[in-house]
Amino acid sequence: MKQLFMIPSELYQNRKLIWTLAKNDFKTKYAGSYLGIIWAFIQPVVTVLVYWFVFGVVRQGAPKAVPFVLWLVCGLVPWFFFQDALVQGTNALIEYSYLVKKVVFKISILPLIKVISAVFVHVFFVAFTLVLFCCYGKFPDIYAIQLLYYSICAFALVLSMTYITSAVVVFFRDLTHLITILLQIGVWMTPIMWDFVDMGISENALVARILKLNPMYYIVSGYRNALVDKQWFWEHPGQTIYFWAVTVVLFLFGTRLFKKLKVHFADVL
Template identity: 90%
Template sequence: MKQLMTIPSEFYQNRKLIWTLAKNDFRTKYAGSYLGIIWAFVQPVVTVMVYWFVFGVVRQGAPKAVPFVLWLVCGLVPWFFFQEALVQSTNALIEYSYLVKKVVFKISILPLIKVIASLFVHIFFVAFTLVLFCCYGYFPDLYVIQLLYYSFCAFALVLSMAYITSAVVVFFRDLTHLITILLQIGIWMTPIMWDFTDMGISESALAARILKLNPMYYIVSGYRNALIDKQWFWEHPGMTLYFWALTVILFVFGTRLFQKLKVHFADVL
């Protein structure tokens, strides 16, 4: 238990440093370009427009409870955060190799810094989503509070995975390319642009149960439950228990792996 609490305690002890480095990381990422941090928002918006045109205009699926663009954004916003945070945090140790080589620096906070930096953009897009819903006449209610919960779910999941990927990529650099490929597959394996009705699959079917093992299914569905279906997360106890059990297992495994390998990071980098 003492080993498991090492990294969370380092988070608390270095909370001010983490916040400062996360803000600096977000700013410097787009330093030197004319539009600066605006680029952080342009690409996701363009992606939403492309998917909306292809799946909402050209190829229309089964009717939704709300306009398709609202249904689509609810799935894309958490995925954008997950994708950006995982890719950035995976390369955290490599990017900050000069800090890894400093004996006194707590390198365990580096993946967290990247995840928090990605969270800044996510907060903007959650606000953008709420404004978009209002423009269509769907105003926030009490269920919207759950966006905080599901955002935390995404944060916890990606951070847990980041400790695994950031530790392994130091020794196996090809992991970065592998993650990119898996994310390209993952966006289609997660019901973001489609749902089981579009696929003609019953939610009780074996194929649907297999697809629900994807932890991002819980988060994407949660955003839609909060904004569209008006359901509370405790109305899905089985999925909630599964998600948090998997996230805790990933965090425990990831932090232990990170602690075991970190003595070799400076030598390899």
């Protein structure tokens, strides 16, 4: 039991250091470029515009409860955070290898630093989404409070995964390229640009049930439930229990694996 809570305890004890390093990581990521941190927002905005043009203008699917661009943004915003945090968190130990080699430094905080750094951009895009809804006359109501809950869900999921990937990538560098490929597949396997109605798939079909096993389905659907469909998360108890069960298992497995392998990190790096 002591080993089980060792890493969460280390994270809490070093919370001030984590916050400071996360802010510095976000600032230095784009240091040296003319536009600086603006680059953190340009690529996601361009991606939204491209997908909106292709799926909302060129190929129009079934009518939505809100303009397609609003429906699309609700799915892309949590995916952007998940993608950025997972990629950056996976390479945390490699990027901060000089800290890993320090005996007294708590290297268990490094993946968390990268995930928090990605949160700064995510907060901007959540605010951007709310403003965009207002521009279309769709003012957020009390259901929008759930955006905080679903953001916590995304944070917990990606942190759990980065403890696994950041530990493994030290010994298997090809994992970085593998994750990039899986993310490219994942963005299409998750109903972000499409939904089951557009694809002619029944909600209870076998294919739909398999796709719903993806934890990101719960989060993407949650953002839309909060802003479009006006549903509370407790109205989907089965999906909620499944998501948190998967996340807890991933976190327990990830922290245990990280702790087991960390004695070898300095030697390999």
